[in-house]
Amino acid sequence: MEKPLLEFTDKGIYCPPADVYLDPWRPVKRALISHGHADHSRPGHQEYITHHRNVPIIRHRLGNIRVSGRDWGEVTTVNGVRFSFHPAGHIIGSSQIRAEYRGEVWVFSGDYKSEDDGLATPFEPVRCHSFITECTFGLPAFKWRPQQEVLNDINTWWRANREAGKTSVLLAYSLGKAQRLLRGLDPGIGTIYTHGAIENMTEVLRPLAEFPATVRITPDTSREAINGNLVLAPPSAHGSAWIRRMVPYEIAAASGWMAFRGARRRRAVDRGFVLSDHCDWQGLVESIEATGAERIICTHGYADIFSRFLSEKGYDARTAETQYEGETSENDTQEGP
Secondary structure, eight states: OOOOSSEEOSSSEEETTTTEEESOSSOOSEEEOOOSSTTTSOTTOSEEEEEGGGHHHHHHHHOSOOEEEEOBTOOEEETTEEEEEEEOOSSTTOEEEEEEETTEEEEEOOSOOSSOOSSSOOOOOOOOSEEEEEETTOSTTOOOOOHHHHHHHHHHHHHHHHHTTOEEEEEOOTTTHHHHHHHHSOTTTSOEEEOHHHHHHHHHHTTTSOOOOOEEOOTTOOHHHHTTSEEEEOGGGTTSGGGGGGOSEEEEEEOGGGGSTTHHHHTTOSEEEOOOSSOOHHHHHHHHHHHTOSEEEEEEESHHHHHHHHHHTTOEEEEOOOOOOOSOGGGOOOOOO
């Protein structure tokens, strides 16, 4: 049996003929990077190659790195292996990575979602023989409502809090979710204030997309100024001294995990809005079908359950261990007060 084109090693997903890695979690010589979240774009690599919209993101996060950007579908050939980036729809600049060698095509999904959020370049299925898929929400219980319905609910919540004299604190990851929410918030209700981590990242992304005006919260920002308005903050701010100046407030989280009964209580929030930057169950199934792949390798999330389901449908499905985290508060980085 021939060795697979992509292998799972202790450093990351490795392509032996090209001697390159895809989203490696340990330092390597050359890394192809799917997107800017911390569990997929790590420090220490000698060379980074990614989609050009992801370049400013990882430069902001990782500092002075050697990085080059590519367009969608642009081919980079390394030792006969043809690599290209294709839209994943997860966040701005997020890509699937296609590898082709001697007629064999593999695609690494990175993180992806099939719903067009109006911000990230929409997901495009890529035909392949083998597909490496995330399974963050790989349970039938996960079924997302249309984005606009959720955003309408958030604006209704904010408006009610403002009428009651309370500030609305909305928790979201500083890269991706926060900007998606910003695009859907109604600035006619009031002022949108931001935690430093979210404001810093949004400043990086403003040249790539249109966002409403925001006001950074600083030590000089008064409680009176914030009252009745909306504050976007990362999950790491919850329970901190920083958030006490928002009193009186209601706090909400926007996450796919809010679909689970009890998740709101465990996270100690008043409201939960189900909004994820990953596929739900049906999105995973339909996306995989669209690739035409026969071999499916399931990674982070409900990989075991989803792999068994695919095997029962006739796929050559298996699981592989990675250090990717999916949608967890741990992949949010704190970048300022």
